[in-house]
Amino acid sequence: MTPLTDEFISEEARLCALDVRDTTAKLIRTFSDKEMQLKLKSYEVHKSDEFNEYLKTFQDLRKLYGNKLNTPLEEVNSIRENLKLYQMKHEKALDDRDTKKDSFDKYVEECNKTKESRDATIKILKEAVGSEQATREHNITDAVERGANDEKRMEDHHKANVEALDKEIRQLEKQLNEVMK
Secondary structure (H helix, E strand, C coil), X not given: CCCCCCCCCCHHHHHHXXXXXXXXXXXXXXXXXXHHHHHHHHCHHHCCHHHHHHHHHHHHHHHHHHHHHCCHHHHHHHHHHHHHHHHHHHHHHHHHHHHHHHHHHHHHXXXXXXXXXXXXXXXXXXXXXXXXXXXXXXXXXXXXXXXXXXXXXXHHHHHHHXXXXXXXXXXXXXXXXXXXX
């Protein structure tokens, strides 16, 4: 839109723009009135398509006029409020990040402690398994040696018994032969 103070605008166009601005302001004030809005709502049932289009155009015009009424001071204040809001959100996000980082560091530390204790336990268990295997092998060799010694002793005892019984059988056979003669 060309500013009204522009040197290239014709007097007729400037007067027309001023008239439109004044008329628009009057229309907005008129239709912003509560009584007028109530009257318009009562006519909603009987609205024609043309009247609907007019109301839609009026609503669009109201939005545009509202934007036109924003002053730079209001915009600056709005920007400052948004800046404060985003700064608070940023600080909260930093606090959340720090809290979560601390929690993560504690978790990593606990995991490392647990890992160290688990590694120590694994080392102790491996040593216990190794000593248990050595003890088992020693016990097996001792049992095998004892079994071999017991077997040899029993075998010697058996041979001695067999010899004694053979000797006794020969003696008894001799006695039997003598008695039979």
